[in-house]
Amino acid sequence: MNIYQRAKNLLLAPAKEWQSIDEEDVNSSHVLTYLLVLALIPAVAGFIGMGFIGLNVFGIHSGSIGWGFRHAISSYLGIVGGAYISAFVIDFLADKFQATSSFNVAFKVVAYSYTPMCVAGVFYLIPSLSFLVPLAGLYGLYILYTGMKPMLKVPEDKMMGYFIVCLLSIIVVSMVVGAIFGAIFINSVYF
Incomplete structure (x- = not known):
């Protein structure tokens, strides 16, 4: 399966695509490659948007190559x-939660659920539209939800509780990782 087709199928018919993913015998290096390629979309778009176009807020223009590079x-x-x-x-x-315990399977579920947010990263090209990227992440949560049952074999009675705990942990992880990288790269004065 090529990256474009996988992303398209996950965005348009996630439940059907999860069935296909579950039947595949793919190791995590293929999934990592998928994620590394898709993560380039918001990184490159952010570099261009923040580095060259910038924001114009209250008449003050912000944006520089350094800012774009740190954002990327x-x-x-x-x-x-x-x-x-x-x-x-x-x-x-x-x-x-009596689900399948496998890092490779969990990584597949998480990596593929990042698809909408990565694809929507193209909106970083126009910084004033960057608010759409986190909104696409909400659709990623739906993709995560639809993938947990077939991939992690979660019992029906445990599904909602497991999803909520996973959702909260992903939010916390995103906030912590974002804060760390933001402090290191975005707020860096000497970069």
Whole structure:
């Protein structure tokens, strides 16, 4: 399956695509490649948008090549690092909800659920539209939800509780990773 087709199928028919993913015998390096390629979309778009176009707020223009570069690195590492840490947490919690405990499977579920947010990263090209990227992340939560049952084999009675705990942990991981990379790259004066 090529990256474009996988992303398209996940965005348009996630439940059907999860069935296909569940039947595949793909190792995590293929999934990592998928995530690394998709994470380039918000990183490159952010570099162009923040580095060359910038924002014009209250008549003050912000944006520079350095700012765009820091945004790109922070975005890229945040997506990849956040996916790994979230997959670790989801795998750790699997036993408590009688789900399949496998880091590779948890990583597939998390990495593929990042698809809408990564694809919507194209909106970083126009910084005033960047608010749409987190909104696309909400659709990613739906993709996560539809993927948990077939991939992690969550019992029906445990599904909602496991999803809520996974959702909260992904939010916390995203906030912590974002704060760390933001402090390192975005707020860096000497970069």
